[in-house]
Amino acid sequence: MKYNSTLTCSLALILSACIVSCNDNYTDIITPTIPTGPEIEPVIGEVMPGWREGYLEIHSISSGRGEANLYIFPDGTSMLVDAAGSLVTQEICDSKNAGGVTPARPGWGIPSAQVISDYIRKFNPRGANIDYYLNSHFDEDHMGSWPEKYDEYKDFNRHPVGNFYMNGLAQLGTLIKIDRIIDRGYTLPENRGTEDRFRDYQRFLKWTITTNGTVYEKALPGHSDQIVMKYNSGAYPEFRLRILCASGYAWTGNGTETKRTVPLFREEIAKANADENIYSVAFQLDYGNFNLYSAGDIQHEHRSGYEWTDAEAQILPVVREVEVMKASHHGSTNANSEAILSKLRPQTVWVNPWRTEQPGAPAVKRMIDVNPDVNIFCTNIDEGSKAPLSSYADNFKSWNGHVIIRVRPDGDYMIYILDDSDQNYKVKSIHGPYKSK
16 A cells, blocks of 8 residues: 555645735744854853754754754754644643643743744754754644643634634744645544644644745655755765654555555544554654654554554564664653564663653663663653652653754764753753764
8 A cells, every 4th residue: 555645635725725924024034054164062051052064963842841853954954843832731730630741941931832933043054944844743742732622721812814823833833934844644544634623733734835835745654755955965875864654654664665554444443542643753864873763652552452553563664773762752651662662772762751651660661671771861851750760760861951962974972951941052961972883
């Protein structure tokens, strides 16, 4: 079964019904700035210096409200994966007896979209212009909440022209310019375009396509030619990003061939009541000897009793050993299975917690079982969540702060932790060097 990359009729309607906005502009957007010269060594207590050509950087932005990870490729091409936008507060959790959330960073007084935008403007070579936005899946801690989901949200602001809710990705798209949006495909494996969250997302897409010239695409499993360097790719032939799976389709390892990993009929999918997480986009990135794996909230636990909901098993044949792994589903227990960790054997794992049960001790134990020397970095963890992890404290190199992985041209890498209690971006700790195999 081949993955259908054809844009759906709903997108055609978006294009034909667009509304032009004159209220948004990006006067500070610049052409790529390619710093030259030797690397500027970061110093604890001082502001983190910027990217240099030839280096790969991964910035995990700490907001306490989900995931947002900025990638700067060796030629200056930028990719943002997810835009944290959960609006769940501790008060909401208490009212619903639903556990807890990590503290918002630098505080609840600033929207997560503003936190992400400010960070991008500081560190991205092109300032407020992002080349790619990759949405791993459609949950609020990855792209924003919708007021319909919670009675507690009152008088929520909408964009004056686009009429979409101002939060997460949609709000971020009014603060920075996104050249290309890639998502898992909300019509796959079934059409969910009539749900509130997707109708609002469509309103945002309609607005940004017309106003900003944004291009919209579905992720193409098996392809390494969808997300590529835009400015000087010929200088770095050893760089590659391949999408492994999305929306119930997975790469077979043969060319760009894919297989369908979910049932063909909607009724069968509905019986399993499958979680949105299993449709996450996963990818592997290679830069010379350095390899990285990221898979959104992909899960392995099939609590429904349907084996096909073990999404990690579907890509197990094509994953391989990596230096760095983003913990799937914020390090939750129902993800990061022993099987996939045994294939990945990560040297370093970073975690983006936003609930108090993240990361889960069983998942952390599995990481350490496959590599007793694994280094674990968290962007933001609730103080009370540390107790269950005390047995593994030696493996945790940092509990909170923005995490920056800087990969040198030879594949070796350093990790820098920035203070996330304010927006001064000062270096809090330095780790490494770590050697790629």
